[in-house]
Amino acid sequence: MLNSKVLKEITQIVGKENVFTAPEDLHCYAEDATLGVISKPPEAVVKPGSAEEISRILKLANKEHFPVVPRGAGTSLSGGAMPLEGGIVLETNRLNKILEIDKENLTAFVQPGVITAKFHQEVEKLGLFFPPDPGSMAVSTLGGNVASSSGGLRGLKYGTTRDYVLGLQVVMPWGAIVNIGGRTAKNVTGYDLTRLMVGSEGTLGVITEITVKLLPLPSHSRSMLAIFDQLDNAAETISAIIANKIIPCTLDIMDNNAIKAIEAASKVGLPLEAEAILLIEVDGSIEAVVEDELQRVQEICQEYKVREVQVARTPEEKIKVWQARRNSYGAFNKLNNTDIVEDVTVPRSKVPDMIRVIRDLAERYDLTIATLGHAGDGNMHPNIVYDRNNKDEVEQVEKAVDDMFAAAIKMGGTLSGEHGIGLTKKPFMKWEMGDDGIEVLARIKNALDPNGILNPGKMY
Amino acid sequence: MNQTKDQLDFWQAETIKCVKCGTCRSVCPIFEQLDHETVVARGKISLINAMLEGKQDFSPRMKEVLGLCLVCKRCTANCPGGVKIDEIVTRARTAFETKTLSIGKRAAFRLVRSHSFFNTLLRTGAKFQNLFFRRDKDKQGMYPRLPVGISRRRLLAPIASHSFIGQQPRRINGKMKVAFYAGCMINHIYHDIGEAVVKVLKAGQVDVIIPKRQVCCGTPLSTSGDRSSAAELAARNIEALTAVDVDAVVVACASCGLSLKKEFVELCSEYKPELVEKAKTLSEKVYDFSEFYLKYLTDLKLETPVNKKVTYHDPCHLVRGQGVSQEPREIVKSIPGVDFVEAKDADKCCGSGGSFSLIHYDLSTAINDEKIANLDQTGAEISITSCPACKMHINDGLARNNSGQQAKHVAELLAETLLK
Ligand SMILES: Cc1cc2nc3c(=O)[nH]c(=O)nc-3n(C[C@H](O)[C@H](O)[C@H](O)COP(=O)(O)OP(=O)(O)OC[C@H]3O[C@@H](n4cnc5c(N)ncnc54)[C@H](O)[C@@H]3O)c2cc1C
Numbered sequence: 037m038l039n040s041k042v043l044k045e046i047t048q049i050v051g052k053e054n055v056f057t058a059p060e061d062l063h064c065y066a067e068d069a070t071l072g073v074i075s076k077p078p079e080a081v082v083k084p085g086s087a088e089e090i091s092r093i094l095k096l097a098n099k100e101h102f103p104v105v106p107r108g109a110g111t112s113l114s115g116g117a118m119p120l121e122g123g124i125v126l127e128t129n130r131l132n133k134i135l136e137i138d139k140e141n142l143t144a145f146v147q148p149g150v151i152t153a154k155f156h157q158e159v160e161k162l163g164l165f166f167p168p169d170p171g172s173m174a175v176s177t178l179g180g181n182v183a184s185s186s187g188g189l190r191g192l193k194y195g196t197t198r199d200y201v202l203g204l205q206v207v208m209p210w211g212a213i214v215n216i217g218g219r220t221a222k223n224v225t226g227y228d229l230t231r232l233m234v235g236s237e238g239t240l241g242v243i244t245e246i247t248v249k250l251l252p253l254p255s256h257s258r259s260m261l262a263i264f265d266q267l268d269n270a271a272e273t274i275s276a277i278i279a280n281k282i283i284p285c286t287l288d289i290m291d292n293n294a295i296k297a298i299e300a301a302s303k304v305g306l307p308l309e310a311e312a313i314l315l316i317e318v319d320g321s322i323e324a325v326v327e328d329e330l331q332r333v334q335e336i337c338q339e340y341k342v343r344e345v346q347v348a349r350t351p352e353e354k355i356k357v358w359q360a361r362r363n364s365y366g367a368f369n370k371l372n373n374t375d376i377v378e379d380v381t382v383p384r385s386k387v388p389d390m391i392r393v394i395r396d397l398a399e400r401y402d403l404t405i406a407t408l409g410h411a412g413d414g415n416m417h418p419n420i421v422y423d424r425n426n427k428d429e430v431e432q433v434e435k436a437v438d439d440m441f442a443a444a445i446k447m448g449g450t451l452s453g454e455h456g457i458g459l460t461k462k463p464f465m466k467w468e469m470g471d472d473g474i475e476v477l478a479r480i481k482n483a484l485d486p487n488g489i490l491n492p493g494k495m496y
Numbered sequence: 497m498n499q500t501k502d503q504l505d506f507w508q509a510e511t512i513k514c515v516k517c518g519t520c521r522s523v524c525p526i527f528e529q530l531d532h533e534t535v536v537a538r539g540k541i542s543l544i545n546a547m548l549e550g551k552q553d554f555s556p557r558m559k560e561v562l563g564l565c566l567v568c569k570r571c572t573a574n575c576p577g578g579v580k581i582d583e584i585v586t587r588a589r590t591a592f593e594t595k596t597l598s599i600g601k602r603a604a605f606r607l608v609r610s611h612s613f614f615n616t617l618l619r620t621g622a623k624f625q626n627l628f629f630r631r632d633k634d635k636q637g638m639y640p641r642l643p644v645g646i647s648r649r650r651l652l653a654p655i656a657s658h659s660f661i662g663q664q665p666r667r668i669n670g671k672m673k674v675a676f677y678a679g680c681m682i683n684h685i686y687h688d689i690g691e692a693v694v695k696v697l698k699a700g701q702v703d704v705i706i707p708k709r710q711v712c713c714g715t716p717l718s719t720s721g722d723r724s725s726a727a728e729l730a731a732r733n734i735e736a737l738t739a740v741d742v743d744a745v746v747v748a749c750a751s752c753g754l755s756l757k758k759e760f761v762e763l764c765s766e767y768k769p770e771l772v773e774k775a776k777t778l779s780e781k782v783y784d785f786s787e788f789y790l791k792y793l794t795d796l797k798l799e800t801p802v803n804k805k806v807t808y809h810d811p812c813h814l815v816r817g818q819g820v821s822q823e824p825r826e827i828v829k830s831i832p833g834v835d836f837v838e839a840k841d842a843d844k845c846c847g848s849g850g851s852f853s854l855i856h857y858d859l860s861t862a863i864n865d866e867k868i869a870n871l872d873q874t875g876a877e878i879s880i881t882s883c884p885a886c887k888m889h890i891n892d893g894l895a896r897n898n899s900g901q902q903a904k905h906v907a908e909l910l911a912e913t914l915l916k
Binding site: 058061065068081106110130153174301367373377 | 513515538552
């Protein structure tokens, strides 16, 4: 599809040093962080240096009909950044500048290739706060976060990326460079195109600039581990905390399999025989309020028969545990050669039910499932760890995933809370959206990208 | 790869442990410069996996990609999956062992292979070095004049006209018995580090032996994939260092220390199984200079104060290779007059990577420039480190950046404070 003439034109647009076609490079850009799916290499990797260059590439793609897959850091867990039909992978890493941090208007203006954690550091230096903190933030890009509407550990109180995007510059599939949304806190001009683009997974346009809203950095935070002998008690505690009108910024759960794997990998002193641990953080700008919430959370834990509560005394103590939690993805793979992380999300009150469903599925299909989750917002991450070379086991995994999705949807939940649909959850979209829902997606896609050049084969 | 099937299966299983989470992207100094998926651990491991599955050729691009690693172990130390990335990469290099190496590298390796030849040549080289190198204006080092396959801009420390080992008396009497393993850089370039180590040990009433039959530790060979030759050198060192009756073996080079402590055992289990036990016995006696000092010599009186601001750079093969980071800092802080300041990213590679800096001068320089900026930013007058290779590369960078700072080995700083 990419004949030498087209390749030459692409090279003229971005420069020779920004086009890669060696098989070794194509191999590496065929994959993102998704496991258990077969990758297909693109025909070229292209690194444009401006929105204008991207516009010229998309115009060319429409003329010559080759697929374009936008890519940030390639940490997608749903195959979002994996090319399926050749064409080019368009990497945004050269667009990596923080253009402005506006302290007066509490906004920032960035390019899509900026690394999430670096952006956090820069705004925090100024006493400001950008809450979305996906587990991958040390490497993920803000463009990727916006395109996936990523969440993170602080989602319960602060919401996800979606809640912080005010405006975008997007190169549309036909090459137009448009500015949507704005820099103001309020904006009702036209359709809410910003929300349409947030979470569009690279299928509707290439994001080239992002305006985000910032908050003042909370001056106080306290965090703790609540260790339970019974999974059910931990699950009930989650609902009870929320029911008591406390919104911690983090309310995460890990089950016994997760505890064991994380402890083995990171040695932070987690109790190996505990059935469940809750990671809880409360924050705010008034110390007394934060301390009071900490106290009340502890009381609720006691009420639900917590075995032990460990409150972090120093920031280092907290960072150690949170870091171990962030590194859990790699840790699970020590249990077997493949780990798929699911992302089912249910209404908060259904968390105990969902945890029970997952536990039963593990038993019924004889699988190792280690569950972590941003339980406070109902977002569970069951990690199914299996041997991808064992055909029988792969089949069992597929059945368990089917059942899990069906159960989540029945509880009023969703397939994906934050990792996106991409490639891996596409087959289940119909269950949640129905034929008519899918048709709405298809009509939007066809209207904006009639030739299907942007990230084809994804989402529905 | 020129290894047995079991080993290949083992390494293949090891590559599969990579979950592609991409954490390596946040720590790799080379990725930070090149920002390209293929060169970061996640890409390399995926390619090596394809190579082991027979789906990837030993192509020139593959060789180039494998070459783009400093073996600084940062990815390995931070990998959530615990994948032994640096070992996988250096072993994959073995696949290219027999292919042509660039001239500079090949020549350097031939020198290492035949140790006595290395000695003679370097000694003659010292006499003629002005023919090949020009001194820089401050006489700190020299630039190559002729193209010898290595970059001509590289500032190399002058080669000493005698080897350190050759100059030293074989035995210096004292209470405890210690063998000093000098390593190539101290033996041929930085005699002052060797002399400082001996001075400190002597001051502590330690009986120092410098076994004459010690040879290169083999790191430059094993990291570039020539593990069989490295095993030959390991065998010779094991013989030389176990033949002497000593309580400890002291090393003042991070890479040599890593070899003696860990690599020899592994090399022997692959190539010289009959020596594994000896290698283990040896490894238990090996101390980095700073470890030995803190364990046995803290009663030494440090008389002459060093009234200076001092910072510390962690050599990769000491901090991650041997888990030693606090000991040298404690020593520096214990010296009277020293105002110790931590540098940003002190444990990040200086860009040397042994022969890496000879082949990829620009990349190595970019990494080094960042290191120099971090060291300079502390306002320190002296940067202390524990490895002669880091000392050389940092001094090269300090000179290039016109910094007034100076890099020294921790033993040199200690020796200065002992009463003359
Ligand atoms: C260890 C680990 C932990 C994770 N934890 C979380 C978590 O806590 N919460 C969470 O939500 N996710 C998490 N993720 C998933 C993933 O990191 C996020 O989805 C992240 O936002 C992806 O960012 P990226 O830069 O890597 O994007 P990529 O993976 O490169 O791309 C993701 C999607 O965005 C599109 N895209 C990228 N850039 C652009 C652009 N400029 N314009 C248009 N489309 C674009 C791509 O086409 C693709 O569809 C985790 C992943 C890993 C590996």
